[in-house]
Amino acid sequence: MFALPRRWLSLAVVAVGGCSSLAPSEPDLPVGAIRLEAGAEYRAWFSRTQACSGLVGQYDEIQWFVVPNVETFATAAGPKVGMWEKSGRVARIILAGRYTGHEMVVRHEMLHHLLDREGHPSQYFVDRCQLTWETWQSAAADH
Numbered sequence: 001m002f003a004l005p006r007r008w009l010s011l012a013v014v015a016v017g018g019c020s021s022l023a024p025s026e027p028d029l030p031v032g033a034i035r036l037e038a039g040a041e042y043r044a045w046f047s048r049t050q051a052c053s054g055l056v057g058q059y060d061e062i063q064w065f066v067v068p069n070v071e072t073f074a075t076a077a078g079p080k081v082g083m084w085e086k087s088g089r090v091a092r093i094i095l096a097g098r099y100t101g102h103e104m105v106v107r108h109e110m111l112h113h114l115l116d117r118e119g120h121p122s123q124y125f126v127d128r129c130q131l132t133w134e135t136w137q138s139a140a141a142d143h
Contacts, residue, residue, distance in 0.1 A: 029065055030073040030083075033094055036064035042106060049107045052129040055114040061091050062113055068097040081105055084112035104136040 046059045072079035073096050081096045082105045091113050099105040108131040111124055125131050 029092075030067050030075060030080075030094060032067045032070070032073070033065045034068065036066040036095065036100065038062075038064045041101075045103055045107050046110050049110045049114060049129060049131075053111060053114055053124050054128070055124075057114040057116075061089070062110075063090060063092045065092060065094040066097050066100055067094065070096050071098045072096050082109045084109045084118075086116070104131055104133070107131050 042064075043059060046057075050056055067073040072081055073083075073094070075083065080094075081099045083094045085092050085094070093106075093109040093113065095105065095109070107129070108125070111129060111131055112118065115121070115124060120132070126135050130136055
């Protein structure tokens with residue numbers, strides 16, 4: 001069995017609990033969050049996430065935000081490295097600054113957008129796309 005270092009295990013707990021939706025009346029961002037200009041790499045990652053999941057979605061519906069220079073950001077549900085939320089037709093992905101270039105974290109939140117829901121159905125996050133800390137590390141070790 002693949003053992004995660006203590007730091008990764010802590011981040012796994014944060015990532016698994018890190019996705020939530022906002023009620024339409026609560027569009028507040030985490031403290032310090034600012035708009036993020038998502039580059040071409042994010043579009044490529046979105047395409048990969050659509051391919052592995054078999055789902056189709058609209059990349060341009062996502063508003064991107066970052067909390068600069070942090071490993072986690074505070075939310076009502078605890079510290080997070082990434083978070084997807086939706087209010088009406090507006091979907092937002094917020095990332096901790098140190099994870100804006102981490103493919104698994106970004107794609108994990110993209111998968112929530114494609115599923116249009118909270119929660120982590122193993123069919124998508126584990127089996128199809130390997131977008132959890134444990135499955136990402138295992139997939140990397142296999143290559």
